[in-house]
Amino acid sequence: MAKNNSSSTAVPDTAWLGRGRHLGPEAERDVRRNLIALKAAGVIDDFLDLDPVEAARSTDMFPRDESADPGPLARRLFEARWRVADGVTVRAQLTTYDPESRRTESEGVHWVLAAEAERAWEISWPSPATVFWPDSDQVDWDHEKVPGVRLRSTNHLPKDDDELRRLLRDCTRQSWFVHVVVHEAMTPDALGRRPITAFLPPSLRHRVVEHRATPDQALIADFAMKREVGVGLPRGGAVVLPPTPQIPGYDAERFTVRNVFLDGSEPTELLAKIVEFAALPQPLPSDAEQALTRLRQGWHLLTPDEELVHARVMVTRYAKALESMTASCDLYREAAESALAALAEASGGDAPARTPTAAAAAADSSPLKSLTKGLGLFRRPNR
Known part of the structure; x- marks a missing residue:
């Protein structure tokens, strides 16, 4: 058939x-x-x-x-x-x-x-x-x-x-x-x-x-x-x-x-x-x-007006993605700090505290770092 x-x-x-x-x-x-x-x-x-x-x-x-x-x-x-x-x-x-x-x-x-x-x-x-x-x-x-x-x-x-x-x-x-x-x-x-x-x-x-x-x-x-x-x-x-x-x-x-x-x-x-x-x-x-x-x-051949509209849409999308990732990082940090505090309390204060510097270092090694940098290019500087 x-x-x-x-x-x-x-x-x-x-x-x-x-x-x-x-x-x-x-x-x-x-x-x-x-x-x-x-x-x-x-x-x-x-x-x-x-x-x-x-x-x-x-x-x-x-x-x-x-x-x-x-x-x-x-x-x-x-x-x-x-x-x-x-x-x-x-x-x-x-x-x-x-x-x-x-x-x-x-x-x-x-x-x-x-x-x-x-x-x-x-x-x-x-x-x-x-x-x-x-x-x-x-x-x-x-x-x-x-x-x-x-x-x-x-x-x-x-x-x-x-x-x-x-x-x-x-x-x-x-x-x-x-x-x-x-x-x-x-x-x-x-x-x-x-x-x-x-x-x-x-x-x-x-x-x-x-x-x-x-x-x-x-x-x-x-x-x-x-x-x-x-x-x-x-x-x-x-x-x-x-x-x-x-x-x-x-x-x-x-x-x-x-x-x-x-x-x-x-x-x-x-x-x-x-x-x-x-x-x-x-x-x-x-x-x-x-x-x-x-x-x-999958169209690529844009007119100048279409390119401008496309760029504006992309900036909006990237900004929203960056905002979402920032919120996720904040939630992750808060959860990590709560977990460390609970661990310290359970161990009678013997657990080493996680300093802000250590947290920042961990964030720098995050796989999101490179993407965040790329998205940050679309953020306009304050004047």
């Missing part, structure tokens, strides 16, 4: 989430170059390139949600901030990871991208993927976690029945993306082989995966899809696949198109179905929820 890694919550309407694999030689270099170019062109306001370990150390000393930790396989952490229509700010975080297994060279570098806007996301906004990754066919960043599947091209279904069914299971249970299957009524020409995702609004282009069934796969694809995901594939048509578990509002007939002409023209009916499906509340996978938590709780 496939593992269900979805939470009971839906993806927030302010968020854009994606993940994939980069199969090129230097993934982080490709991200870095793209961010530098976009900042120089004024497309983004700013960006950061961080080592995940150092980024975690630079965060608050106070406990955070454990899901904000990128994990031991994290390689680099990139943050970017830009503005879209009406000055709405978008914050995004991309983390690159080593694969869990190095059994094959084809695993590449895994990446997870979470972006969030100040208001509900609009599909006409730029894709966060092309803020971090160059939108070029020469950079191999767009491979799905599901092997053999890419975002920016057509993916032909396997000929083998078992492989086909396995692919359908993986795409509907493991993927964060919207999957569409199109049947080619006849072998298309060069224009017809162009991915339909190229016609989608910018923010949907890298959230949709297109699969193609060849003319002779009509029956086998239809049979396998009915068995694995409960929807059929009309000859010469297309269908948007439902995720597992199915989302509220999905109906196979509602998201099926009977005729798709693969002649290079815009398939308006199918595009409308994809946009409608993408607007439905999508389940939030547990690992996507962790990425969103990292974005919200």
Whole structure:
């Protein structure tokens, strides 16, 4: 039985989430170059390139949600901030990871991208993927976690029945993306082989995966899809696949198109179905929820105003922590003095008295000393 890694919550309407694999030689270099170019062109306001370990150390000393930790396989952490229509700010975080297994060279570098806007996301906004990754066919960043599947091209279904069914299971249970299957009524020409995702609004282009069934796969694809995901594939048509578990509002007939002409023209009916499906509340996978938590709780790229607010909050927190520790030290000293007095009384006054100098020396050797010194830096001197 496939593992269900979805939470009971839906993806927030302010968020854009994606993940994939980069199969090129230097993934982080490709991200870095793209961010530098976009900042120089004024497309983004700013960006950061961080080592995940150092980024975690630079965060608050106070406990955070454990899901904000990128994990031991994290390689680099990139943050970017830009503005879209009406000055709405978008914050995004991309983390690159080593694969869990190095059994094959084809695993590449895994990446997870979470972006969030100040208001509900609009599909006409730029894709966060092309803020971090160059939108070029020469950079191999767009491979799905599901092997053999890419975002920016057509993916032909396997000929083998078992492989086909396995692919359908993986795409509907493991993927964060919207999957569409199109049947080619006849072998298309060069224009017809162009991915339909190229016609989608910018923010949907890298959230949709297109699969193609060849003319002779009509029956086998239809049979396998009915068995694995409960929807059929009309000859010469297309269908948007439902995720597992199915989302509220999905109906196979509602998201099926009977005729798709693969002649290079815009398939308006199918595009409308994809946009409608993408607007439905999508389940939030547990690992996507962790990425969103990292974005919200582990953010480093602050504006000057945000840095000032953050500094004030930190001073208040440190002051409260120092006050709490001071009170604890006072209570500890009082308890120690009471214990010494009781010991002296019980021993008839023979026990050595603990002088204030000795108590101060003990306090100096306390493990709290270094922390107290650090916190004391935040106390303003009296004038």
